[in-house]
Amino acid sequence: MKPLDLFRLIIGNLNRRKARVALTAIGVVIGTAAVVILVSLAIGLQKNATEQLYGIGDLTQIQVMPTFGDGGGGFYGPIISKPVDGSSSAQEEHLLTKSALNEIRAIPGVLEVIPRDYFYGSATMKYQRLDGWVNALIGVETTDLANLGLEASQGTTTLSNGSVVVGVMALSSFYDPNLRPGEEPPPPPDLYNQQIQLDAVKWDNEGKEVHKMLSLRVTGILTETRGESDYAIYLPLAQVKALNEWVNGARIDYNKSGYNQVIVKVAEANQALDIADQITQLGYQAITPQEFLQGINSFFVVLQIIFGGVGAIALLVAAIGIANTMAMSILERTREIGLMKAVGATNRDVLSIFLGEAAGIGFIGGVGGVAIGWLAAQGMNVLAIVYLAQQASQQGGAPPSVAIYTPAWLIAFALVFSTIIGMLSGLYPALRAATMIPVQALKYE
Amino acid sequence: MTGPFIRIFGLARHYQMGGTTVRALDGVNVDIESHTFTVVMGPSGSGKSSLLYLLGGLDRPTAGEIWVNGERLDTMDENQLAVFRRRAMGFIFQSFNLVQSMSAAENVAFPMQFAGVPAMRRTERSHDLLKQVGLADRSHHKPSELSGGQQQRVAIARALVNDPALILADEPTGNLDTSSGASIMQMLADLHRAGRTVLVVTHDARMMRFATHKIFLLDGHVVSEAEYQSATLDAMSDS
Numbered sequence A: 001m002k003p004l005d006l007f008r009l010i011i012g013n014l015n016r017r018k019a020r021v022a023l024t025a026i027g028v029v030i031g032t033a034a035v036v037i038l039v040s041l042a043i044g045l046q047k048n049a050t051e052q053l054y055g056i057g058d059l060t061q062i063q064v065m066p067t068f069g070d071g072g073g074g075f076y077g078p079i080i081s082k083p084v085d086g087s088s089s090a091q092e093e094h095l096l097t098k099s100a101l102n103e104i105r106a107i108p109g110v111l112e113v114i115p116r117d118y119f120y121g122s123a124t125m126k127y128q129r130l131d132g133w134v135n136a137l138i139g140v141e142t143t144d145l146a147n148l149g150l151e152a153s154q155g156t157t158t159l160s161n162g163s164v165v166v167g168v169m170a171l172s173s174f175y176d177p178n179l180r181p182g183e184e185p186p187p188p189p190d191l192y193n194q195q196i197q198l199d200a201v202k203w204d205n206e207g208k209e210v211h212k213m214l215s216l217r218v219t220g221i222l223t224e225t226r227g228e229s230d231y232a233i234y235l236p237l238a239q240v241k242a243l244n245e246w247v248n249g250a251r252i253d254y255n256k257s258g259y260n261q262v263i264v265k266v267a268e269a270n271q272a273l274d275i276a277d278q279i280t281q282l283g284y285q286a287i288t289p290q291e292f293l294q295g296i297n298s299f300f301v302v303l304q305i306i307f308g309g310v311g312a313i314a315l316l317v318a319a320i321g322i323a324n325t326m327a328m329s330i331l332e333r334t335r336e337i338g339l340m341k342a343v344g345a346t347n348r349d350v351l352s353i354f355l356g357e358a359a360g361i362g363f364i365g366g367v368g369g370v371a372i373g374w375l376a377a378q379g380m381n382v383l384a385i386v387y388l389a390q391q392a393s394q395q396g397g398a399p400p401s402v403a404i405y406t407p408a409w410l411i412a413f414a415l416v417f418s419t420i421i422g423m424l425s426g427l428y429p430a431l432r433a434a435t436m437i438p439v440q441a442l443k444y445e
Numbered sequence B: 001m002t003g004p005f006i007r008i009f010g011l012a013r014h015y016q017m018g019g020t021t022v023r024a025l026d027g028v029n030v031d032i033e034s035h036t037f038t039v040v041m042g043p044s045g046s047g048k049s050s051l052l053y054l055l056g057g058l059d060r061p062t063a064g065e066i067w068v069n070g071e072r073l074d075t076m077d078e079n080q081l082a083v084f085r086r087r088a089m090g091f092i093f094q095s096f097n098l099v100q101s102m103s104a105a106e107n108v109a110f111p112m113q114f115a116g117v118p119a120m121r122r123t124e125r126s127h128d129l130l131k132q133v134g135l136a137d138r139s140h141h142k143p144s145e146l147s148g149g150q151q152q153r154v155a156i157a158r159a160l161v162n163d164p165a166l167i168l169a170d171e172p173t174g175n176l177d178t179s180s181g182a183s184i185m186q187m188l189a190d191l192h193r194a195g196r197t198v199l200v201v202t203h204d205a206r207m208m209r210f211a212t213h214k215i216f217l218l219d220g221h222v223v224s225e226a227e228y229q230s231a232t233l234d235a236m237s238d239s
Helices: A003-015 A018-056 A098-105 A168-173 A237-248 A269-281 A289-332 A334-342 A347-395 A408-434 A438-443 B048-055 B078-088 B104-114 B119-132 B148-159 B178-193 B205-210 B225-238
Strands: A061-065 A110-118 A122-127 A130-133 A136-140 A152-155 A163-166 A195-203 A209-222 A232-236 A261-266 A285-287 B006-017 B020-032 B037-041 B063-068 B089-092 B166-170 B197-202 B213-218 B221-223
Touching: A003 A018, A003 A347, A018 A289, A018 A347, A018 A408, A061 A269, A098 A110, A098 A261, A110 A237, A130 A168, A136 A237, A163 A168, A168 A209, A195 A237, A232 A237, A261 A269, A269 A285, A269 A289, A289 A334, A289 A347, A289 A408, A334 A347, A334 A438, A334 B078, A347 A408, A347 B078, A438 B048, B006 B048, B020 B048, B020 B213, B020 B221, B037 B048, B037 B178, B037 B205, B048 B063, B048 B166, B048 B197, B048 B213, B078 B089, B078 B104, B089 B148, B104 B119, B104 B148, B119 B148, B148 B178, B166 B178, B178 B197, B178 B205, B213 B225, B221 B225
Parallel strands: A136 A232, A163 A209, B037 B197, B037 B213, B089 B166, B166 B197
Antiparallel strands: A061 A261, A061 A285, A110 A136, A110 A261, A122 A130, A122 A195, A152 A209, A163 A232, A195 A209, B006 B020, B006 B063, B213 B221
């Protein structure tokens, strides 16, 4: 039998029992819609979570830190206290020296290797009569912060001596120290192209505060990344190094002690894990936000399977409905089956016809279920986003852009799955039809 | 081909019914030449329908051999039988067995789907055949819109659709009034005259007029016409 003839015959057979096909398909509609809605919800949650997590860092960046020997301190310990000639644990010590950076730069897929350092002391900012906290004063050995994937909402991302580029949230850290109770706090100042004072503080041996003032022009304000850069202020590395030398009271030689931290920028986010592994094998410590993401993704995959499984229970009930309808139909059409065989239908033809009808019911139900599931997901999405946006505005944080998400693959999967379910439930009745003895089928009353 | 068109040898068909074995056919030997009009007569329960279904490859014998046109049916598998039926056999049933949801033309064309005949050719052929049985103007009617005689004519057209050498008819006039029955008999006779081998199972004595060959069955055995007459007359006088 030709596929097109088979297809036409199946359509004709389904068409002549519209009411029964429709009633049976409703079960599949409900099951498929449940699968689509629940899996969409799980995917939406995942997207939502991942979106928020993008704040933990650019996925194309790897943070690399040196491995100190047994005698070494923490990552941010004042490196100057370490013996630079480090004899005790030379084998285990992997410092981020110039040659180390070249080693990392040689890994395929690495675009940039950018050393950076934090200011060890504490610092505040002053602008007119306002004071501001400095959450992180970061020195970066690059002329352009765009190399770290940062963008400016105002001004430039280039770094030069005497200027500073600040994260957008750093502006909100300004407060009026002379504010009286009950007075409205001032709005965050617009610092772009303004001169600010950086007040670095250290304590001398007698515990007395020593201040060092730097006058800096704000040449750029960064766009929000929901990460560290939002609260940071950026200077050229040399300037931060000078400040750290002032705090330590000793010279820092990065060639001997190595850098405290290096940002490795890779071409593609999906290379990050692999390159991080290679860097770890070289003996350094590498951290990539991908690792967090992976763990979170696998959690959501489990969630999708569980949600999908709940929906699948509804589909199972529908499958029993299809099996029942097909069994009834085959009983009613026993003589027709006998006739088909008498006029030359093979067992395989009969099997194909009835399997096709069962699959057709599954497919019709699948189309209905996908349509209803998709519409419901869209509706719920709108409601959920409104609700979550309210929550976000009350509790702070960014509102989600998506709550329930139906990807194209889910729609395709639901259609294929419901069709296969239909076919499987029709298998037993169809096999019975195919193996009927023609003479008995013809004489069936 | 050597030997007769149909050769049935030692054919037996036994059923289990409850605890007892029903011997529908028990050691039947029949030879039928091609281009004959064979009438199989017998009272109900004589095994005549069993003979027809075994000959058509719709049932399996308990024992014996069935040869049609040089091919042995009793050793074929299901698939081979299906192909054989579509190639060499045309069936006509007492209850017509038309698909109610299909039009007359679709019913006639139905077997050609399984033979893989292109759709255009199917339409052409079914209309030709309906014209041949005098139902050209009824081709779009559903079986429920046709009389019994018309339905049986659609069934005859369907039996002819794959141009089979052998036409098997099981009580073709059993559900029809006298005049419709007569016209169906005439139609079968015409098929025979056109060169086909026709085998009709019936207990309608009028069919005998057309027969070139007669087979009488009693209790699963082939008997002579004289034995058959006396047995059926005895039965009549007994009752």
